[in-house]
Amino acid sequence: MEFDNNYFEAEVREGFYVTSDIKHAWAAQLEVLSDVDKACRENGIQYFAEWGTLLGAIRHHGFIPWDDDMDICMRRPDYNRFLKAAKDIMPEGYEIFDMNTDADNDNAIARIINGRNINCDGIHLEKYHGFPYVAGIDIFPLDYIAADEEDDKFQCDLIDIVWTVEKLARNIENKCNEINLEKAPAELEFRLRQVEELCGVTIDRNKSIAQQLLRLVDKLSGLYTENEADYITLMHVWLGNKSYKFPKNYYREEIRVPFENTDIPVPAEYEAILKIKYGDYMVPVHNWNSHEYPFFVTQKEHYKADGVEFNNYRDTYSDYMQYKEQVDVIRKAKKIVKSFNGDTHKTVLFLAYKSDNWNMLDNIYKQYCGEENTRVIVQSVPYYYKTVNGVFEKYADSGSYPDYVTITPIEEYNYLEEYPDEIVFQYPYDNYNSAGTTDSVFHSYNLALHTLRLTYIPYFRTDEIDENDMRAYTNMNEYVTMPGVVYSDRVIVQSEGIRKLYIKKLTEFFGEETESEWAAKIEAGDIGGN
Incomplete structure (x- = not known):
């Protein structure tokens, strides 16, 4: 395929x-x-x-x-x-x-x-x-x-008897703590003789009894043919639900x-x-x-x-704190230089991940464009697909950005040299994603070292998530406990409910003592995607 x-x-x-x-x-x-x-x-x-x-x-x-x-x-x-x-x-x-x-x-x-x-x-x-x-x-x-109700009842009762004995046999074979392992074998032998008499079979005591009984259940389930029936079912469901x-x-x-x-x-x-x-x-x-x-x-x-x-992100909180100290030292030096030069202008760099995802950045982009003494630059981050054979294939963006957004080519603005006041980005995974990646220079680990503030805004919007929705909450591992969220100074998410789940997920990952760290940096904001 x-x-x-x-x-x-x-x-x-x-x-x-x-x-x-x-x-x-x-x-x-x-x-x-x-x-x-x-x-x-x-x-x-x-x-x-x-x-x-x-x-x-x-x-x-x-x-x-x-x-x-x-x-x-x-x-x-x-x-x-x-x-x-x-x-x-x-x-x-x-x-x-x-x-x-x-x-x-x-x-x-x-x-x-x-x-x-x-x-x-x-x-x-x-x-x-x-x-x-x-x-x-x-x-x-x-x-x-x-077709005959009495025949059906007899078949179901028989299956139920055999299945009950099968569960007892399996518990004994697995040395289950829920049963009395001293008395259970005698009870099993008594029930096995009943099954053998009822079904006209012989159970080999030297082989897995549970397996033999489950095979018997399977045979009993297929006891009747199409010509003998009006209805069809999944027998293991039918046993407990006569409407199925x-x-x-x-x-x-x-x-x-x-x-x-x-x-x-x-x-x-x-x-x-x-x-x-x-x-x-x-x-x-x-x-x-x-x-x-x-x-x-x-x-x-x-x-x-x-x-x-x-593709598993594995940093510990200690790793994070050491990195944060390194970032703080660099930023203090950059602030001193900026103050010495009398530079009061602010430069904000937006690193967009695919034109289709621009809507998530649009509100904050317009906000910064309306601020005085603020230069806003937008670049489209090069993105690559990961292939099975290990070759990276560059993504060709066939979409377009709004007319009011000017895309500055990567070669015309080098954030590593310019050190913008803020970088706003969308791609949280760095290289921890099995489908694709950006150039390493645009990984969050590098971005944070070359700006006074790193802001992450997800490129997507989900439905609101109930933490009891195990599947949605489990999948948050794949976009919350990621370097783009961890290394950012500010994370803007779609709602207060999602913010609380981000904090909960990161706290579970790094430890209870870290909760205040994530609570301070994650906020609910008016981002796009509606």
């Missing part, structure tokens, strides 16, 4: 900040989807977008901004065929991760993954768009509900709809399905919890433990 370089940049979608890392994760999963789609088409296996992927396809024509993973579903016969044939029909490197392949997997679904380990091999990174972590797609089996069912014909025909830069099959009856799942599905509702977010965070932490980090 092909992606434009700008696809991987962080962006605000529908008020939600999507990080560059998540954009790479999206692209990697779309690559997996492309291979799954090809294998399924060539082998007559039908699948559909499921859960957030289905909702995203219809409502957003792509990922839900606050979603990070992909889900598909298959009717049980197609599901079984795919799992059995995946090794032969999928490209090399793919694996199935489910109850049959991994004894410690306690999920009732399968996952197709592009490997088992973090992979920084050049060929792998090229294919999966610079995403080194394991990427995959969850596959949910659709099962048929028995769909006429079986809802999952018979498919249509393909746009999804990011490709398309994806959805049930032709997607509207009826989405109403059953979500009610008024066109009204966005942020998912504040669910699985760990982003899905690769644990992989990232494992890599970090091994001493390898990607």
Whole structure:
């Protein structure tokens, strides 16, 4: 699959900040989807977008901004065929991760993954768009509900019994502290005999009992065929929610709809399905919890433990204070020189990051233009895309600035020599972003050394964020705990609510004793972006 370089940049979608890392994760999963789609088409296996992927396809024509993973579903016969044939029909490197392949997997679904380990091999990174972590797609089996109510009740009761014993067996295997490990084995043996009698099976005590029981749950879930049913469901949901069912014909025909830069099959009856799942599905509702977010965070932490980090800002508060002392010494000397020369004029340099983002600077720009004895200079900062092969590609800005803004070429004004009174800039990441960077001379670390005041204004505006919105708050790590915010003397954000979250996030990062530092420099202001 092909992606434009700008696809991987962080962006605000529908008020939600999507990080560059998540954009790479999206692209990697779309690559997996492309291979799954090809294998399924060539082998007559039908699948559909499921859960957030289905909702995203219809409502957003792509990922839900606050979603990070992909889900598909298959009717049980197609599901079984795919799992059995995946090794032969999928490209090399793919694996199935489910109850049959991994004894410690306690999920009732399968996952197709592009490997088992973090992979920084050049060929792998090229294919999966610079995403080194394991990427995959969850596959949910659709099962048929028995037409006879008593048969359905018996099946559900049986599944519930086996699943309860499976959980006990897994707790014993994992030596869980929540159970009595002395009495539990005897209880397990008693229940296993019940399961064996009820289901007509034999459980091998020398193998993982939990794994065998979960496989049994899977078989029991697919007990009925299409000809024996009127409705279809996800059995693990149906067990606890008897309204979660769909006429079986809802999952018979498919249509393909746009999804990011490709398309994806959805049930032709997607509207009826989405109403059953979500009610008024066109009204966005942020998912504040669910699985760990982003899905690769644990992989990232494992890599970090091994001493390898990607685009992680790591300065300590001690580093910051030492740097601040260095800046203060230089500024005192510059102020003395300025006073000695009798210079009462003020020069303010605006470093714009892309013409599309100028609106965030417009209000403060006009404010300074209206001040007496103030010279205002605007420069467009050179920006480069980072490519998988390590080559930087210069961004060509095809947009335009307002007619009243004059762009001064970089070569005509050298801030390193001129030492402006204030620099106002927009790019917070320095080199700690996986999609792009500016010239190092325009990194905040250097800017602060060559001005009396460094002011940072974000190039974007988000919706107001509730700190209980775990996903939005987590993503603040990618634009708040960044050098552009830390090294600035003044940070102007969109609202008092966002200001408080900036302070909270920085205090969590650097320590409780630093809170007053951030409270003093961060302010809510009348910036652009409305």
